[in-house]
Amino acid sequence: MASGSASARAPQVQDENPSCNDVASFKAADIVVQLCENRKPKPESENLPFGTVFTDHMLLIEWSREGGWEKPRIQPFGNLSLHPACAALHYGVQLFEGMKAYRGQDDRVRLFRPMLNMKRMLKSAHRACLPSFDAAELLECIRKLVEVDQDWVPHSESASLYIRPAFLGTESKLGVMVSSHALLFVVLSPVGFYFSTGNNSVSLWADSKYIRAWKGGTGDCKMGGNYGASIVAQCEAMKFGCQQVLWLYGDDHQITEVGTMNLFLYWINEEGEEELATPPLDGIILPGITRQSILELARKWGEFKVSERYLTMAELRLAVEQKRVREMFGSGTACVVSRVGRVLYQGENLQIPCGDESNSLVSRLLKELTDIQYGRTESDWTFLV
Amino acid sequence: MASGSASARAPQVQDENPSCNDVASFKAADIVVQLCENRKPKPESENLPFGTVFTDHMLLIEWSREGGWEKPRIQPFGNLSLHPACAALHYGVQLFEGMKAYRGQDDRVRLFRPMLNMKRMLKSAHRACLPSFDAAELLECIRKLVEVDQDWVPHSESASLYIRPAFLGTESKLGVMVSSHALLFVVLSPVGFYFSTGNNSVSLWADSKYIRAWKGGTGDCKMGGNYGASIVAQCEAMKFGCQQVLWLYGDDHQITEVGTMNLFLYWINEEGEEELATPPLDGIILPGITRQSILELARKWGEFKVSERYLTMAELRLAVEQKRVREMFGSGTACVVSRVGRVLYQGENLQIPCGDESNSLVSRLLKELTDIQYGRTESDWTFLV
Numbered sequence: 001m002a003s004g005s006a007s008a009r010a011p012q013v014q015d016e017n018p019s020c021n022d023v024a025s026f027k028a029a030d031i032v033v034q035l036c037e038n039r040k041p042k043p044e045s046e047n048l049p050f051g052t053v054f055t056d057h058m059l060l061i062e063w064s065r066e067g068g069w070e071k072p073r074i075q076p077f078g079n080l081s082l083h084p085a086c087a088a089l090h091y092g093v094q095l096f097e098g099m100k101a102y103r104g105q106d107d108r109v110r111l112f113r114p115m116l117n118m119k120r121m122l123k124s125a126h127r128a129c130l131p132s133f134d135a136a137e138l139l140e141c142i143r144k145l146v147e148v149d150q151d152w153v154p155h156s157e158s159a160s161l162y163i164r165p166a167f168l169g170t171e172s173k174l175g176v177m178v179s180s181h182a183l184l185f186v187v188l189s190p191v192g193f194y195f196s197t198g199n200n201s202v203s204l205w206a207d208s209k210y211i212r213a214w215k216g217g218t219g220d221c222k223m224g225g226n227y228g229a230s231i232v233a234q235c236e237a238m239k240f241g242c243q244q245v246l247w248l249y250g251d252d253h254q255i256t257e258v259g260t261m262n263l264f265l266y267w268i269n270e271e272g273e274e275e276l277a278t279p280p281l282d283g284i285i286l287p288g289i290t291r292q293s294i295l296e297l298a299r300k301w302g303e304f305k306v307s308e309r310y311l312t313m314a315e316l317r318l319a320v321e322q323k324r325v326r327e328m329f330g331s332g333t334a335c336v337v338s339r340v341g342r343v344l345y346q347g348e349n350l351q352i353p354c355g356d357e358s359n360s361l362v363s364r365l366l367k368e369l370t371d372i373q374y375g376r377t378e379s380d381w382t383f384l385v
Numbered sequence: 386m387a388s389g390s391a392s393a394r395a396p397q398v399q400d401e402n403p404s405c406n407d408v409a410s411f412k413a414a415d416i417v418v419q420l421c422e423n424r425k426p427k428p429e430s431e432n433l434p435f436g437t438v439f440t441d442h443m444l445l446i447e448w449s450r451e452g453g454w455e456k457p458r459i460q461p462f463g464n465l466s467l468h469p470a471c472a473a474l475h476y477g478v479q480l481f482e483g484m485k486a487y488r489g490q491d492d493r494v495r496l497f498r499p500m501l502n503m504k505r506m507l508k509s510a511h512r513a514c515l516p517s518f519d520a521a522e523l524l525e526c527i528r529k530l531v532e533v534d535q536d537w538v539p540h541s542e543s544a545s546l547y548i549r550p551a552f553l554g555t556e557s558k559l560g561v562m563v564s565s566h567a568l569l570f571v572v573l574s575p576v577g578f579y580f581s582t583g584n585n586s587v588s589l590w591a592d593s594k595y596i597r598a599w600k601g602g603t604g605d606c607k608m609g610g611n612y613g614a615s616i617v618a619q620c621e622a623m624k625f626g627c628q629q630v631l632w633l634y635g636d637d638h639q640i641t642e643v644g645t646m647n648l649f650l651y652w653i654n655e656e657g658e659e660e661l662a663t664p665p666l667d668g669i670i671l672p673g674i675t676r677q678s679i680l681e682l683a684r685k686w687g688e689f690k691v692s693e694r695y696l697t698m699a700e701l702r703l704a705v706e707q708k709r710v711r712e713m714f715g716s717g718t719a720c721v722v723s724r725v726g727r728v729l730y731q732g733e734n735l736q737i738p739c740g741d742e743s744n745s746l747v748s749r750l751l752k753e754l755t756d757i758q759y760g761r762t763e764s765d766w767t768f769l770v
Binding site: 126185187226 | 439467471570599608
């Protein structure tokens with residue numbers, strides 16, 4: 001028994017070597033492929049629910065502090081066997097990415113700016129104290145996995161193959177520490193396009209009861225904890241008759257993101273300028289690849305002001321009153337763009353115009369982006385599988 | 386392909402029934418026990434590292450929206466088999482608890498205020514949109530598990546059996562949603578007392594670069610994401626020659642927690658009063674069971690003011706300068722109490738006194754709490770296994 005003169009040493013966060021971010025990468029050339037014996041039947045391309053059906057194979061790459069990265073393995077899709085003390089299950093030492101493979105009418109399969117996902121994944125890995133890797137090597141491993149399961153890329157321009165890389169700390173000791181073991185894996189799921197015809201805009205619950213992210217937190221990384229913490233707010237939004245959450249921040253109720261998407265406001269701003277605006281990447285905003293692409297497209301057009309700037313609910317409310325709002329939408333890999341039709345804020349419904357359907361900014365962005373994704377337009381944003 | 390008139394529907398957060406928090410509980414009376422065939426050798430009680438050795442059995446209880454809670458199972462300790470899309474691995478839909486079983490010199494095994502852990506677990510489950518259960522039923526299941534592995538409770542008053550309940554969303558669809566499946570499990574690990582003789586106080590890095598928790602977030606729940614996000618700060622603390630992080634909050638640099646512990650300051654306050662102070666449970670502080678017990682003990686003594694109040698770094702710095710600080714310490718299940726000896730803040734080392742070793746508050750609290758835990762003092766905080 002410790003005596004009265006006992007004193008404590010650091011009890012849970014332990015002094016492990018944290019310098020695992022700087023290690024030699026796995027190589028795609030080392031990949032080991034074990035094909036499954038029986039291929040599963042493929043679902044219909046139309047009306048595929050999101051993320052419920054998976055392909056025949058998966059990619060796994062294991063790392064340990066002692067042994068470094070193992071050879072990447074493509075193997076039959078199946079459950080993961082994890083130690084019950086696995087850090088990813090207790091301490092949220094986990095992150096993910098989301099991207100898609102698209103089959104064009106030319107039957108070629110393309111990814112959309114995948115190196116941006118790889119680089120964001122490295123940034124998340126650094127935040128989670130998980131080991132580094134060569135982004136190009138991981139992309140080549142993923143390309144190979146999609147190639148192996150290429151028959152699963154829907155023969156449809158209203159569907160695609162969703163690619164889900166995830167990266168887990170698999171330390172099997174209890175105690176909050178830098179993981180000495182990790183598992184990077186990638187699964188594939190054919191998905192529908194999440195678009196239906198008609199003007200199905202989403203309604204948003206804007207309230208500061210739940211805050212998605214905070215400066216000094218992890219809101220600019222795709223770490224799991226950001227998402228699990230959001231579900232209760234999503235449930236509350238539904239109780240208020242809204243479909244998603246408009247995430248606010250700060251005493252001035254800055255508009256940050258919508259659901260799991262970045263947010264854009266297309267409006268006549270306070271200065272009377274036509275402007276496409278989205279909040280800046282100040283640490284609480286996820287640096288979306290669709291977000292970046294929309295900004296780059298709109299800047300290339302040069303037809304209106306394009307801004308990364310703060311937007312508050314007071315500014316939005318005034319603009320709605322003064323009929324200066326043209327469109328408001330979310331952006332993300334799953335939906336490309338998603339119109340906002342209504343915002344419930346402090347008991348008041350702000351009705352958001354949806355633009356002229358045939359001539360709206362949302363429609364134009366959707367067309368330009370999907371034209372690139374499905375290869376109808378040549379672009380250096382395309383990566384061929 | 387979606388036409389120009391297409392519009393999006395909610396892409397990722399899906400409209401699942403969120404009302405899974407109100408379900409009929411599993412019952413301990415239904416427990417199914419499958420004993421392992423070969424018991425593992427038990428480690429020495431002394432110098433046990435934290436959370437590296439596990440006992441022969443584990444408790445598992447599965448839930449699904451369709452079927453409700455399954456019968457609790459005690460079965461041989463082993464890996465979990467999880468779908469690669471498991472929500473706990475992607476979206477941090479996970480939470481845990483930490484408690485201990487102590488063997489006294491009377492050879493009886495006791496838990497310390499375990500219903501407080503059960504109730505905190507229910508609160509975390511509500512925040513994670515995981516299903517509810519009857520706290521007393523879970524405690525009885527845990528009691529039964531400890532009974533099955535009772536030989537693993539160290540025969541030592543400088544060691545104990547750490548009990549780790551965890552609760553995972555096991556939805557196997559990609560998409561951020563209320564999990565339709567969940568797994569509650571409990572593992573046991575014999576651990577040392579984390580105390581060594583001598584005055585081994587910890588040094589803290591106090592900086593606002595990383596923020597542990599924020600209002601509207603999950604800092605008052607034991608959700609995994611809180612912990613994984615903290616590791617990078619812990620690494621940075623070590624780079625600055627400190628052992629742990631002193632977590633600050635707000636522009637006035639409020640003192641909130643230390644490492645994974647609650648924080649106490651024992652001082653002469655601004656009014657000249659002798660005071661034991663800890664930050665209030667305002668949503669960003671984990672409601673620690675050791676924290677609550679220290680407050681209750683000190684209030685029962687009635688010897689000095691006991692406050693749940695805000696404390697800022699400016700107040701601490703001034704108090705150190707004016708020699709008004711008597712002791713500062715963290716509190717938690719792993720360490721009970723952990724002295725703070727130094728705080729690095731804005732380039733300045735604040736030296737914290739550690740009190741008279743034989744007569745310090747830390748020593749007194751340690752003795753009173755461990756006297757109860759090991760059954761040397763009768764208490765209604767004791768729960769017999």
